[in-house]
Amino acid sequence: MEAKEILKAHIAKLTILTDEQFDYFFSHFKKKSFQKGQAIITEGDPVDCEYFVISGCLKSFYINDDLKMFILQFAMPTWWASDYNALYNHTKATINVDCITDAEVLCLTDADREKLCKELHNAEHFFRWRTNKGYVAAQKRLLSFMNNNVKYRYEELLKLYPELYNIVPKNLIAAYLGVSRETLSRLYNA
């Protein structure tokens, strides 16, 4: 399936755009390809785009002062990723985004998103709902973090996104769960 078709199907789940509206909407996206390991957003740099994943897998992550990595989000096809804090507030990136595998993405600048939201009421509707879903998911994850132990969270993650198992190395899964790779390893061995 074409990038355009993938985005169209994605949008159609939350709102209705006529073909002409969608063509106009789509004309603001720029397709880019990245290689495994390549950085897309780097801490300290300005952020002007968000990214819609067509193929491959990204991660957004934070590195603390002890060089420990925490993964905020994996992004598989039809997921969006960026440093939304920096993007919305026009500040420098505090988190990083890079490629776990080779990846194709559609880039949308902050300015173009706001323009589209202004011009097409339904685009604003779409973005409102997309963020709603992200917000609810973030709250759920927070709750799971407080309530459940590592084993439960690991199984929950794989049940929710079984694709990740084959694509994402376990040390990154550990960084997503907020646990050391050693502890994760011991969960299913030993």
Added chain:
Amino acid sequence: MEAKEILKAHIAKLTILTDEQFDYFFSHFKKKSFQKGQAIITEGDPVDCEYFVISGCLKSFYINDDLKMFILQFAMPTWWASDYNALYNHTKATINVDCITDAEVLCLTDADREKLCKELHNAEHFFRWRTNKGYVAAQKRLLSFMNNNVKYRYEELLKLYPELYNIVPKNLIAAYLGVSRETLSRLYNA
């Protein structure tokens, strides 16, 4: 300040509504008063409103199988609260909302929010941005959870919302931080 003025000032921070538009917008809100300890949303019940706090303080929380409470959010004046998962998906509440102090709120039904978003483009704009901010805040909290110890998170919370210190008992602060009340107590004594 009147409830109407408080909401008006709040909306004005994110979007522009004419006086007539705002009057229309406001006409969909219903003012309610609750007493300290009173439940607003109860797990298992249907959820049809979100709540804008005029005065007082609410909490949204989850009780797990061991009857342990986890606080998702405090809601002080000009904050919004609800079980957004249930509200958006028209499912039964999985979390609770109740009053830490006597409180006045403005209620907006899910149906009215969607109606307003359809009728007033700027209302949709407002709600998109409100949720954006919530999403970014939730991500930050998640990151802090993974990265920082209890002491740091406690101080971070009080620095961000010093009002809480005088209003919210420490056992509830502990439930927000995801830590036992004993551990929190030992942080600043002993």
Added chain:
DNA sequence: GGAGCTTTGTGACCTACATCACATTTAAAG
């Protein structure tokens, strides 16, 4: 098909925080 990466496994030991138990203080309510 080795050289040199990245990823994973495993033991030994450490620590932040949980849990249980009970005392004490503070606040609410009759």
Added chain:
DNA sequence: CTTTAAATGTGATGTAGGTCACAAAGCTCC
């Protein structure tokens, strides 16, 4: 003002998960 409940303090002890160290696989790239 007294009675009951809610919130807090503090000791003793338990445990999930962290950290460090080193070994063993897997990949990847000449």
